Amino acid sequence: MKPSETNHCKPxxxxxxxxxxxxxxxxxxxxxxxxxxxxxxxxxxLLLLAILVGLDQWTKxxxxxxxxxxxxxxxxxxxxxxxxVRNYGAAFSSFAGIGxxxxxxLTIGAIVVMVYAFFKTKDSKMEFALALILAGAIGNLIxxxxxxYVRDFFRFYIFGAPFAVFNIADVCITLGxxxxxxxxxxxxxxxxxxAQNG
Numbered sequence: 315m316k317p318s319e320t321n322h323c324k325p326x327x328x329x330x331x332x333x334x335x336x337x338x339x340x341x342x343x344x345x346x347x348x349x350x351x352x353x354x355x356x357x358x359x360l361l362l363l364a365i366l367v368g369l370d371q372w373t374k375x376x377x378x379x380x381x382x383x384x385x386x387x388x389x390x391x392x393x394x395x396x397x398x399v400r401n402y403g404a405a406f407s408s409f410a411g412i413g414x415x416x417x418x419x420l421t422i423g424a425i426v427v428m429v430y431a432f433f434k435t436k437d438s439k440m441e442f443a444l445a446l447i448l449a450g451a452i453g454n455l456i457x458x459x460x461x462x463y464v465r466d467f468f469r470f471y472i473f474g475a476p477f478a479v480f481n482i483a484d485v486c487i488t489l490g491x492x493x494x495x496x497x498x499x500x501x502x503x504x505x506x507x508x509a510q511n512g
Contacts, residue, residue: 352433359432359445363452370453370482374465381467394470399479401464414458421455439497446490453483 377398381387386397402414425448432444457464466479
C-alpha cells in the first residue's frame with residue numbers, strides 16, 4: 315500500500331471532532347426548537363399557575379384573617395360551611411402524623427415528574443391537567459414550607475356526614491387527576507379503535 319493511501323485511511327481527528335460538534339449543535343438546536351414550539355403552552359401554564367396559586371393563597375389568607383382556628387361560618391346549613399383547620403397530613407387530611415419531610419420529598423418529586431410529563435406531551439388537555447396538579451401541589455407546598463401545615467377551610471356534608479375539610483389547592487389536584495385519567499382512558503380507547511379499524 316502506498317504511503318498516501320495509508321494516510322488517507324487513517325481517521326482524521328479534526329473531522330471527528332467537527333462531526334461531534336455538529337452532532338452536539340444539532341441536539342442543542344433540537345432542544346431549543348422544542349422549547350420554542352412549547353412556548354405558548356409554557357406561557358399558558360405559567361399564567362394558570364399564577365392565577366390558581368394566587369387564588370389558593372389569597373383564600374387561605376382571608377380565612378385565617380376572618381375565622382379563628384377551628385371556628386366555623388355556616389354558609390348553607392347542613393350542607394356547606396367554612397371552617398379553619400390546620401392539616402398536618404396530605405390532601406383531605408390523609409396521612410397526618412407521618413412527618414413534614416415526607417411531604418416535602420413527595421411533593422417536590424411529584425412536581426419534577428409533572429414538569430417532565432408537561433414537556434413530553436403534545437396534548438393540550440394533558441398539559442391543562444398537569445398544570446392543575448402543579449398548581450395544587452405548589453399551593454400546598456408553600457403552606458408546608460412557611461407554616462409547617464396546610465390551611466384548609468371548605469367543609470361539605472354528604473347525607474348529613476361531614477366530608478374532609480379541603481382547600482383550593484386540593485380541588486386543583488383532584489380535578490387535574492380526574493382530567494388526566496379521562497385523557498389517558500380516551501387516548502387508549504382511540505388507539506384500540508384505530509387498531510380495530512386498521
